[in-house]
Amino acid sequence: MMNAVSRAYVRGGAQVLSTGLKASGVAVNSMANRQAHTDLQVPDFSAYRRDSVKDSRRRNDTAEERKAFSYLMVGAGAVGGAYAAKGLVNTFIGSMSASAEVLAMAKIEIKLSDIPEGKSVTFKWRGKPLFIRHRTAAEIETERNVPTSTLRDPEADDQRVIKPEWLVVIGVCTHLGCVPIANAGDWGGYYCPCHGSHYDASGRIRKGPAPLNLEVPTTASSPTRVSSWSARGAERPSINEQFIRTEEE
Numbered sequence: 001m002m003n004a005v006s007r008a009y010v011r012g013g014a015q016v017l018s019t020g021l022k023a024s025g026v027a028v029n030s031m032a033n034r035q036a037h038t039d040l041q042v043p044d045f046s047a048y049r050r051d052s053v054k055d056s057r058r059r060n061d062t063a064e065e066r067k068a069f070s071y072l073m074v075g076a077g078a079v080g081g082a083y084a085a086k087g088l089v090n091t092f093i094g095s096m097s098a099s100a101e102v103l104a105m106a107k108i109e110i111k112l113s114d115i116p117e118g119k120s121v122t123f124k125w126r127g128k129p130l131f132i133r134h135r136t137a138a139e140i141e142t143e144r145n146v147p148t149s150t151l152r153d154p155e156a157d158d159q160r161v162i163k164p165e166w167l168v169v170i171g172v173c174t175h176l177g178c179v180p181i182a183n184a185g186d187w188g189g190y191y192c193p194c195h196g197s198h199y200d201a202s203g204r205i206r207k208g209p210a211p212l213n214l215e216v217p218t219t220a221s222s223p224t225r226v227s228s229w230s231a232r233g234a235e236r237p238s239i240n241e242q243f244i245r246t247e248e249e
Contacts, residue, residue: 112166120182120190122171129171129179131190131214135201139188140164143202153213157202160216168217169203175210190214 036102046054053066085162096133115121120133142159148154171179171190171245178194186207187200197208204213 042247108197117165120167122182125170130217131167131171131182131203133167133169133182133201135167139201143200143204146200146202146204152205152211155204155213160202160204160213167201167203169214170217172215173197173210174205174212174214175208180214 010237021064028063049122086245108121112132112134115132115134117134118136118139120131123130141163143157146157148156158164160190173192173194175192175195175197178192180190180192180197182190185198187198189201189203190199191198192208192210195209197210198206199210199214200206203216204211205211
């Protein structure tokens, strides 16, 4: 390293004053140094760079290769993100499904022979009251002869039952969710004391503020069994997923 140095000297000689005394001069030395750093090495990161991008003049020639690498990284990240999202969604859906205890409470077995003719028995199903009514021949005939044009929620009796003598409905009033009273009301079916809704022996609304008939679960029938598994209009599940099974001895 070369150092450029400049020096300036001011010297004063001895002088005789008017008083006769001799004054000695003091040399004044002034120095200014300037150092030029010409040996600094610029950092070189070539060891960390790919060979294809070391030459800045070849950037256009390697553009496709670099794009392919970027696309590969983005695609790999997208696949990983989708897999992680799938796990989160499965965990979330699994937490919303019914537990084994809830499913166990949702399945009941009922002996139809214990329900006398003309009576309606209430059972608890999926947290709601379930009405099973053993209808008499007179009730069946009466409900079949009702013109649907006179009903607020038109529905024929044979559309609401599988076996005519057994009516299965959810015991929740379609007005505000109260529980109707069986074998009561002007039509002898069900009566809601909250706001005065009257249902017939087919569970159809005949009078009062309720807008719809009592809900009928989807049912299937055999000579010895009536099965119900979900709300009307739902897709039928397998036999292991049935929620209600009512059997005769």
